[in-house]
Amino acid sequence: MRTPRSTYRLQIHSGFTLYDAAALVPYLQDLGVDWIYLSPLLTAEEGSTHGYDVTDPSSIDPARGGPDGFRALADAAHAAGMGVLVDIVPNHMGVATPRANRWWWSVLKEGRGSRYAEAFDIDWAAGGGRLRLPVLGDNADALDELRIEDGELRYYEQAFPIAEGTAGPGDTARDVHARQHYELVNWRRADSELNYRRFFGVNTLAGIRVEVPWVFEESHAEIRRWFGEGLADGLRIDHPDGLADPEGYLEQLSELTGGAYVLVEKILEPGEKLPGSWPVAGTTGYDALAEVDRLFVDQAAAGLLTEASDAEPYRHMIHDTKRAVADGLLHSEVQRLVRLLPAGSGLDTGTAADALAELLACFPVYRSYLPEGAGYLEEAALNARVRRPDLDSAFDVLVPLLRGNTPDSRDGLGELAVRFQQTSGMVMAKGVEDTAFYRYTRLTSLNEVGADPSLFALEPHDLHLGMLVRQQEAPDAMTTLSTHDTKRSEDTRARISVLSEMPQEWTEAVLRLEELLPLGDRPLADLMWQALSGTWPLDRERAHAYAEKAAREAGQSTTWTAPDEAFEKQLHSLVDGAFDHPEANAILETIAERISSAGFSNSLGAKLVQLTMPGVPDVYQGTELWDYSLVDPDNRRPVDFQTRTALSAASPDWAGTGKLPGIDRAGEAKFLVTREALRLRRDRPDLFSGYSALIASGPAAGHFFGFDRGGAMTLVTRLPLGLARDGGWRGTTVALPPGSYRDRLTGRTFSGGAAHADELFAVYPVALLSLEEER
Template identity: 35%
Template sequence: MLRIPSSTYRLQLNKDFTFDDAAKVAEYLCALGVSHVYCSPYLQAASGSTHGYDVVSHQRVNEELGGAEGHERFCKKLGELHLGQVLDTVPNHMSLGKENRYWWDVLENGTSSRYASFFDIDWQPQEERLRNKVLVPILPDQYGRVLQAGGIKVVRQGNKFQVEASGQTLPVAPPSLPAILARAAEYAKSDTLSFLASSFGRLEAPEFVDRRRILARHRDKVVLYTLLERLCAEEAGVCGGIDKSLSELNANLDALDDFLNQQNYRLAYWKTSGQQISFRRFFDVNSLVGLRVEREHVFEESHALVLEWLRRGVLDGVRVDHPDGLRDPLEYLKRLREHAPDAWIVGEKILEPGEFLRESWPIQGTSGYDFLNAVGGVLVDSAGMVELGRVYQAFLGKQFAGQLTEFSAVAHEKKINVLQEALGSDVNRLTSLFVEICESNRNQRDFTQTEVRRAIRELAACFAIYRTYVVPDREEITDEDRAYIVQATECAKQKRQDVDAGLFDFLRDVLTMEVKGKQETEFVLRFQQFTGPVMAKGVEDTAFYCYNRLTGLNEVGNDPGCDGLSVAEFHAYCAKMQATHPVTMTALATHDTKRSDDVRARLAVLSEIPGRFGGVAQRWSRMNREFRTGEMPDRNTEYLYYQTLIGAWPLPVDRAQSYMLKAVREAKQQTTWVANNKEFEDALHLFVEKTLGHEPFLKELEQFVEKVKGPGRVNSLVQTLIKHTAPGVPDLYQGTELWDLSLVDPDNRRPVDFETRRRLLEELKVMKCEHVAARVMEGMEEGLPKLWVIHQALHLRRERPEWFDAEAAYAPLDVAGVKNEYVIAYLRGDSVATVVPRLTMKMEGAWRRTTVSLPEGQWRNRLTGEMVGGGRVAVEMLWKDFPVALLVREDISEGRGDA
């Protein structure tokens, strides 16, 4: 039987918030009403990791969090409180470095490593100098210059040898040791050392597919190192001879260069990674290498501990990080489901507008970005969004005339830029593969590398979704996937008419399996793994920081060029979810959201007053002109800055500066992470400092924020209540049960003040039912209304889970009156009604006899304690004491629903 949570609470674990710290807040979470604690990844990660996604070992619990003992104490505490647990898992990649014994073994032994099959490495790239080698781009300058400057040397650690470069250490290939040990044997006059030198040189070099020979080689290598260790301990002069030989090697650049060329890796300038790296990464992160989890032995070894926790009931479910990075997501999820048939499984699948999770996937749903964007879309004013486009263009002025105001064009341009730079090595790999395919098809063999590279870039940039799921080995392709591929092909042909249209058609035919073969299959699978990073890096991590019409819509999986959703469209989305994925996760904030839910809720108000906002933005720009350095910051950055201040105010100078620096580097227009424009960054830093110290500006800013803050808080309560009553399992990101004005990470990973939250919850619990809404509203500044909505909704879900489960219907309620489009009302099952307003600043409270039709019976408002009868009810009456209404049908004599 599936173990479905009624709700989850996300905790970000790190060395400053360990298992013991999490255990201390468990009682508070239980009292709040959540059913499950949802933890960030806690298998062993790289030292100092702040997030846990850089896993280095799947066999151990992260020692910095408290290790196995701390984990056991934490789980025991949850068990005592009858709280379940969900864990974030990372199947797609691992972190590099010495802590990762798999990766260290690969660098040491190359294709003969016991773990070479674990990683997605191209051992035979087109560039011959990288054949059977892993590119390690860590050097601060060109290889030869660093070598000349003494920045690379070989050192001894006991009986082992390592290469030191740029503050990192790498292993030495055993067959290269004769270069050190043979000379050392002469100095030490040791026949045994000479024998060992020759033996290391004679080690076999089997390919990783020959498991038996690889294990035999590993055995021989271990024996040789053991003998070397014994020899160093027993024969005087051996260690001295080795160290003298090492000293000579490090002093002889030609010999050292030859020795380094014998390694299974190639040290390189860090800037080469974008074009030459030979392994699949997580997006463009060089320190995260792709896992071949589709191989059963890799799956078994990397999932053993998590699966054991699921079998024992330590975990009730998992969230699968980035399933689109996997070679075959469906196969992976089926295997996971077979091993954990009763687990609640959600995937971090990013769905673009109009796209829905594949019903063939044996999981409960997504991690909630689709819900976040749907509820955010219904809270903006469509007409106001159109006007905001004109406001944005006017603010940008002639400098950006016609630019940055069409999101699709911005997104496409940024995808192309990323394809040319950060993801260049991935493009090169696909290009080489497709050129081989062309060579084996006589009608296509004359397409050049350059043509193919351009076509692949353009086709990838034209994909409207993260990826398709064609599986040639199973002859699987859906009409949906075929349509996306055809759409992208036609788009690419239109945009690049200088490229032969026949090449695009051939790419389409390969991707749709019209043309088949071994190489074609490999290309299809790799291309599908590739388009996700293009979308993520080009759109979410670049275009979203360039296109600033209304930044509250710039969220993962959203199209900020759209003008929002109607109430009918929102209802249609919820009905679809109830029919297909009724226990998916619903979220408003995550560790990856660009802005917190409360920041987005406040920014949504700007769509209701576009003209007023446009006026103040222009006035503020004139007011702050003296603080610019020449033309820096540019108008687009300044426009983003004012929205950021409105959304997150009060915002201290240091947080504002940190956020704006991250934003402009992500935008890659004036400066970047890899090529800092110090002049621009200094000017921006100064602009933020001066404007936030300028009293006239601060006075106007605070006055404007005061006008939008109230409606923004109503928006927050609206989306919060919807999250807890719409189809799905609501997730609460740590700390967001009170007003939270955080920006993108690391801002949203600041420590949470759980003591304040615990105190406020205790105050709520002792409040008497009479006039409870008024007392809650008095605590508006502290965030008490938001905490109240969450507390009441969570406890209702805990008391009556059947009202929100897969069988509980979702039905819009009829709203009548001229303002009916300003009301969102729906029924869950036949016993819970949600009635909330939208566009409240535009409404200014004039509801003009707008009514909602409730089914017959007596309904108690869980947020005010008041009773109403069924039939036509004035929405104004429902909201007179509290901005939103959560109605539960009950017999009046039962008296349920108190605090």
């Protein structure tokens, strides 16, 4: 299996096609990138910028460059000695425009008689033999707004097929609709009455059943061609937790690709391990991100920031947000579980739904993989019994069934057990990432996909332990700092983490800001002031867009389904006040200036650690320079590759000078760190064969973190504000192994033995040392 030494993620869409990516290969090669990592390429909904809403799995999207564009990119990459990693989406398809998806169109037209009916996860009986489509508005007479046009049913701009023989002369559109294999219903009914599996709560993403052999083959035929023709070298698998049988799917995929390099987008809770039987290299790196971030957070601030945030304990908050999701947005999925209970279970539907929702709310990880993951189910049951002792008898019935002890076995598991596993991840994602992360706001740099915000900081000793485990157990798994899904980019989080070093000053500033610009929702106000501090200065339009999304995701003062106009007006006034209110703006400017330099240090430190630690480092597009982004779509804005290419092409003496137009000294430093680390990993893999901690001695030893990979050594500064307050390094030294070393960032040389920290960090707050080759 060919394994990348690093990857660079590119978002491919109509505005940046595969041809554009191919043209970028020389720049990426010069940067030191080993493999190019592409977002989904298969034909998706028209105008889709992300590609996760695939409508035709048999073709590469023409808008993204089509098959010729992919070949151009693959040829360019391979000619440069680079590999190609592609993101694929096995769990769901896009159905927003039925006509664009011939599989879905066939099901709508022919119902259960369509060969594609088996491909989608539909409970026909629950819909009275019809597929419910939640597309109608709130008008009580919405069905009267249907019309027949060009042999199709139309509802405004949406078109639906008409089954053969179901439309006669004189029939109204409403009459014809009543005879179809689908039923158009009010959009609000989706959460409780939907009878097809969705991706989380997205009605326009319908789950497919890749566990059915022909569905796997037809949905992966184009992917098979990529490997047969040598176009792709590896795959990233989106959301395997949504599949009925992730391990079986991955085994099929390994056979299809000939054992190629495969990563899974799998979120691991602290202490959780990826199933060892999966034929994959590891995860896409959310777990690494969480570990690296916490190195740059000051544990001493935990108490004060927790008290100031006035938030309920995190474990109780996420129970409640997950429970709200199970009772609300995803209640259709809970009801489907209820329908799978054996007739003799003795549970009425209300009690069964209540108990199942409680188990989902108490589930400690995204999903279990029975039978090995049975312990997580037992843990959920114990917590559920504590919270809801009135449901003890229901849990007695349900837990054995959810272990798979039912007659309708699938490899020993019943459908109820399989579907519960598929559902728990949905509830976790929507209840935690998309709700609690917007409510638990003591330090929002910790609120990242794959992280647990209740874990405040990580001591160097503990991070070293994690690195050693990673080296031993998952040396080829991906590491990352920013993705298309991160709530805040790496540089934004690095700035926000500085607030942990000035908790009193920050708390007093926020109290004054809330006096000046009151919102009436303290957690959301805290979140907004942290977001603004971490990205300042950002343009007003981006700030308004983020504020509205964050408030609706939090769901406490306004929601997506029922926006509170008065509250949102107040929220937008807060955003405007950050720009226009003289005192509020001055406070924000002061905070932003106060954290800027330390944020620069944190960013460089986190970047260097992530790029050189055990694993395969990924660079998200554009983050080789500063990127102060917020949640999507903000983090998917166009990247200025022209500036980056110019920087790459400039003479080597630019480093640290701040002489290049449009790029300051700090920006040059981040580019330099990224380039030198990537080049070293690519060109000197022999220097990355192991892992051992580097030890500092002296009064500021706690501000140092470093490791030796086997000749390549990473040394970084942590908690820089505290370091400056305490008077700097004050004679602190770092024990370097015997040998002669060159700092790849400055060209300076060091010898083994006790090296003074103030000399190591004389130019930058980080150093990348490489063992000099013998001549």
